[in-house]
Amino acid sequence: MRAVSRGADGRISTTMTTSMTSDGDPLEPDLGRPVERRALRDGVYDAILELLLAGRVKPGASLSIDALARQLGVSPTPVREAMVQLEHTGLVTRAALKGYRVAPPLSAERMSELVDARTILEVAAVRGAVPMSDVALLELKAAHSDHVLAGDYVKRMRARNDEPSWSVVRRYYTADWAFHRVILSHCGNQYLLQLAEFLSPQVHRLRQLLGHGLTDVDQALAEHGDILDAIASGDNERAENAMRTHLLAVRARSLAES
Amino acid sequence: MRAVSRGADGRISTTMTTSMTSDGDPLEPDLGRPVERRALRDGVYDAILELLLAGRVKPGASLSIDALARQLGVSPTPVREAMVQLEHTGLVTRAALKGYRVAPPLSAERMSELVDARTILEVAAVRGAVPMSDVALLELKAAHSDHVLAGDYVKRMRARNDEPSWSVVRRYYTADWAFHRVILSHCGNQYLLQLAEFLSPQVHRLRQLLGHGLTDVDQALAEHGDILDAIASGDNERAENAMRTHLLAVRARSLAES
DNA sequence: TGCCCATAGATCCTGTAGGATCCATGAATA
DNA sequence: TATTCATGGATCCTACAGGATCTATGGGCA
Secondary structure (H helix, E strand, O other): OOOOEEOOOOOEEOOOOOOOOOOOOOOOOOOOOOOOOOOHHHHHHHHHHHHHHOOOOOOOOEEOHHHHHHHHOOOHHHHHHHHHHHHOOOOEEEEOOOEEEEOOOOOHHHHHHHHHHHHHHHHHHHHHHOOOOHHHHHHHHHHHHHHHHHHHHHHHHHHOOOOOOHHHHHHHHHHHHHHHHHHHHOOOOHHHHHHHHHHHHHHHHHHHHOOOOOOOHHHHHHHHHHHHHHHHHOOHHHHHHHHHHHHHHHHHHHHHOO | OOOOEEOOOOOEEOOOOOOOOOOOOOOOOOOOOOOOOOOHHHHHHHHHHHHHHOOOOOOOOEEOHHHHHHHHOOOHHHHHHHHHHHHOOOOEEEEOOOEEEEOOOOOHHHHHHHHHHHHHHHHHHHHHHOOOOHHHHHHHHHHHHHHHHHHHHHHHHHHOOOOOOHHHHHHHHHHHHHHHHHHHHOOOOHHHHHHHHHHHHHHHHHHHHOOOOOOOHHHHHHHHHHHHHHHHHOOHHHHHHHHHHHHHHHHHHHHHOO
16 A cells, blocks of 8 residues: 655645546647646545555455554545545445445346446447547547557466456556446436446446456457447447447356356 | 534434435334434534525535534534535535535536436336336335325415425425335346436435426326336336336426426 | 736635544453 | 443544635736
8 A cells, every 4th residue: 555645845646546537538628727636635535446446455344544544644534534435436335433344245136237237327328429429439439449458468468377467457447448438428418427437436346356357358349349330330229239239248247257 | 504413412413304315114113223323424414415405505605614514513524524425416516625615506408418317217227127016016105195295285385375385395305206216226226226316416406496386296296196007007118108208297397497 | 097916814625633432342240 | 141341442523733725905017
């Protein structure tokens, strides 16, 4: 665990990876990019989120406020606020006056329900996102290329009989999710994106549960490619089916390894 | 605004209405009902949520931590934690190192998107909830009866040319939402309920925005009755259509009054 | 004169330290 | 064996100090 640190000028700085819910907007004209104003508790939130998603704490283990504060080098108050913020992710459970614990693992049934919920949201999103504007389509292609690149890293490590490191696996999953996010961002309904992001911590936890298997990188990338082609073709129904097929396969892969 | 108070024994007690997300379980054998363990910040959360849903603060107004703490008779820390908890509802916006503000009002477009998102979730939920078990059906009928009763109060007040009080309106809306919650609870996918509850604060705010009009109580109750009948008949498609029709009407009524 | 910038004060958010309260564990007793 | 009670540890809240932001006032410049 790394300590959250303050810069020499008193500003907050953390070298942890940023929250996965940060909006990318990679090709915005760099003129008016709003500087993010962050308090200490935001860095603490990222650190604990990373801790949970990396699976470095066992489900059911208690998360002591004081212990986390000591490890991160801050006082308990910002840790408490970060934990409050973490409650709605479902990654931790709270018992008032008793403390926080790491949420119990997902059962096979819950995993199935989770993917079903994603299917409901994302099929509806694809329906609203097609036809897609040219600039959005470029964004989607860029996201897919990045995903392919991240998949290459994974496959290359595996080819050398190395267990893919967590950072590589994380990069792959982040790129995977970014692809879906682009579609959700352009579906014409901002609530669908919010709902999907509400689910995303659980989805990431599910993947972490699967033991870094990533045995079907090629297949997953091919399915994403199908979705991309279908959206580019402007055919609503074909795009919906491609998304549905992909998520059905995701469910099958998830359940196969549980 | 009422002060959050501690009892003589130090226990927390608040006379504010409970959170709308509390699960009912009305007919549990009264032996081992688990007592809810609540910290002070939970009461503060309820108080501020009520403040926001009742519309007693204008959109865009700043929510001062210290001022709220003074009004509620507590120190700033539990207020800050309640505000953190309130962030994910979308009812307040946060700027780090600057403070919280009441979220801006929903535009017509956002209202439409919100109801669309509800439609996506709830139509899928009805599909999974039919056929419904007998005990669940009884629960649904009870919820509907309570809704009718609450509607009667509203209509009776209006018949006397009284503006329905906030508590009466709130009771009506709570019963309305409870009806939908029963369906979502028995759809076989707990994430659908969580997603709908994620949207519910915005839905309640939307209604509060409509200026306590409640001009179509009878029509809304009739639509709920149709949904109930369709679910009881065990006909999936008919139930889905009833729900879709209801939410289309909700959208029309919402947009008509904006 | 009019506009822009700098500065001082007030206000508020943020984080720390410390004490009060509550829960869980284990020993003592009937 | 079951119950009671004391002890340790953690949570939770309060009070206080530090830092950032905002507003108003005054000086500099065109």
